[in-house]
Amino acid sequence: DAKTTQPPSMDCAEGRAANLPCNHSTISGNEYVYWYRQIHSQGPQYIIHGLKNNETNEMASLIITEDRKSSTLILPHATLRDTAVYYCIVRPGGYSSASKIIFGSGTRLSIRP
């Protein structure tokens, strides 16, 4: 499985867009990019995933570069409740691969009032 690199911490002002980067330079063609977050003392929560195209849902947007070696998670209007650790994960697709999701150390995002 490809590994990911994320900054250990970031901060963002409330109401502004939070842009969280992730490098995955060894990603292979069948690997998806997933983002999860973990709010203090809770279980991780799925945010969004993508393969090649940019994706958007009610929580966030995912921008994947054309060469797929990096991606950015965008929280368009950050609130204090978005303070959490954000994990970027790559994993293979396919039926047999609803399997190992390996969490790295993530980015600790702090939203300041």
Place this chain on the structure above:
Amino acid sequence: DAGVIQSPRHEVTEMGQEVTLRCKPISGHDYLFWYRQTMMRGLELLIYFNNNVPIDDSGMPEDRFSAKMPNASFSTLKIQPSEPRDSAVYFCASSPPWVKVAGELFFGEGSRLTVL
């Protein structure tokens, strides 16, 4: 729908005692995962099941740890005997089949274990 349900939420025990953590996955999910989280090591995958069958237990730290899934709606993680270094938050997660959705994990609220 009820999410993944774990019990107990908190457990304090003494070294050498047996600990059993329980998990009820979301109905219809056929993958079940046990993770452990500590400050030092982060989130570690211990074992996962598909259709009640253990697929990969390479993350289980040692023979003191065992996990079972006797049916689709119940799994246990047992530590016997427990040691202080087992103190951690243990998360259970379940996932629907890949062919239905993209296989994202749904986590329970965790069981916080303290071994004195």
